[in-house]
Amino acid sequence: MTDAPAPLADPHLVYDPVVGDGPKDVVILGSTGSIGTQAIDLVLRNPGRFRVTGLSANGGRVALLAEQARRLRVRTVAVAREDVVPALREALSAQYDAGEPLPEILAGPDAATELAASDCHTVLNGITGSIGLAPTLAALEAGRTLALANKESLIVGGPLVKALAKPGQIIPVDSEHAALFQALAAGTRADVRKLVVTASGGPFRGRTREQLSHVTVEDALAHPTWAMGPVITINSATLVNKGLEVIEAHLLYDIPFDRIEVVVHPQSYVHSMVEFTDGSTLAQATPPDMRGPIAIGLGWPERVPDAAPVFDWSKASTWEFFPLDNEAFPSVNLARHVGELAGTAPAVFNAANEECVEAFRAGALPYLGIMETVTRVVEEHGIPEMGTSLTVSDVLEAETWARTRARELTVRTASAEARA
Incomplete structure (x- = not known):
């Protein structure tokens, strides 16, 4: 184990870009989403x-983006949708006093990537989906510390990210990986026996595969623990999110897949655990709240006081752990498989899943059809041939093929159901 490559995320190593004194300059990508809004709350409480x-967003909530820009007094605002620039400029003008200079506006599909390379200490990538890959690579290449909440960019572009990242440059923000990151600080890599990633089980915990055949979109969006965006929430219902986290843990910490275990923990108090070779297990626990992991991503190696709520240990509580039902939720094992295949296989898995989730939300695919379709796309893709010589073009080409094929299979499924 000591001969394994150095991990991407190592709590013992601190990467510190050369910047000036004073508060740490931060760029937030995906500022109007769940991660972004909670990060802004943390920043405002710690001026x-x-x-x-700088802030970036897709452009669907320009009023909120303009309000964030004014409250934070940012230099630059970036939106992916060029068509919303007039509305954004109007919203900014309404927020700022007459004569007060407005922030610079970047617009277009590369706006977030340009912002990620701008002058700052830390880039928080809170974008959802594989579109976060280019900003991730830009931040790393520019020498910024990367607080990574966009797991998809690491999963689809693992070798590309690993080739650019310097020791200690990536700090994970997912609650599970921030937990592993903190627990790993207690020992050396040679001391680690396995990583234990916890899963809430989502809204369908305890149901059999047969019982899942008629669940609805509303059922899948009713997560019992976390308040997240619709795509991540449905990924949590299928446990695809947990499969992605297994791949992410492998890439971040260079632990083999057979030493990364998933257990169901409904309370979501323990965010993940590290089992060491001496038999001890360290668990990182807080009440469910993403501001704690965000504070680790922005502040490490320092902790941010009162970043997240704490337990009241004077009150009785029950913490439960259950094995994962791989028959009802085959996504985790499929993720292990594509992670071991490497190359473009993880990109195909992720892209096909994104398409299938959208089809499920639109009523064009049943719940069980999500993983059935993803599995078929992965099987048709086969074994990647490029090995470790992955390029951005390879990733984009594989994603395009996977999305097209997933849509074709979705249409066939919808047509078959209509005829039935």
């Missing part, structure tokens, strides 16, 4: 520690 210099 002496952090200063936000």
Whole structure:
């Protein structure tokens, strides 16, 4: 184990870009989403520690984006949708006093990537989906510390990210990986026996595969623990999200897949655990709240006081752990498979799943059809041939094929159901 490559995320190593004194300058990508809004709340409560210099968003919530820009007094605002620039400029003008200079506006599909390379200390990538890959690579290449909440960019572009990242440059923000990151600080890599990633089980915990055949979109969106965006929430219902996290843990910590275990923990108090070779297990626990992991991503190696709520240990509580039902939720084992295949296989898995989730939300695919279709796309893709010589073009080409094929299979499924 000591001969394994150095992990991407190592709590013992601190990467510190050369910047000036004062608060840490931060760029937030995906500022109007769940991660972004909670990060902004953390920043506003800690003005002496952090200063936000730039915000990016897709462009669907320009009023909120303009309000964030004004409250944080950012230099730059980026939107992926060029068509919303007039509305954004109007919203900014309404927020700022007459004569006060407005932030610079970047617009278009590369706007977030340009912002990620701008002058700052840390880039928080809170974008959802594989479109976060280019900003991730840009931040790393520019020498920024990367607080990574966009797991998809690491999963689909693992070798590309690993080739650019310097020791300690990536700090994970997913609650599970922030937990592993903190627990790993207690020992050396040679001390680690396995990683234990916890899963809430989502809204369908305890149901058999047969019982899942008629669940609805509303059922899948009713997560019992976390308040997240619709795509991540449905990924949690299928446990695809947990499969992606297994791949992410392998890439971040260079632990083999057979030493990464998933257990169901409905309370979501323990965010993940590390089992060491001496038999001890360290668990990182907080009440469910993403501001704690975000604070680790922005502040490490320092902790941010009162970043997240704490337990009241004077009150009785029950913490439960159950094995994962791989028959009802085959996504985790499929993720292990594509992770071991490497190359473009993870990109195919992720892209096909994104298409199938959208089809499920639109009523064109049943719940069980999500993983059935993803599995078929992965099987048709086969074994990648490029090995470790992955390029961005390879990833984009594989994603395009996977999305097209998933849509074709979805249409066939919808037509067959209509005829039945």
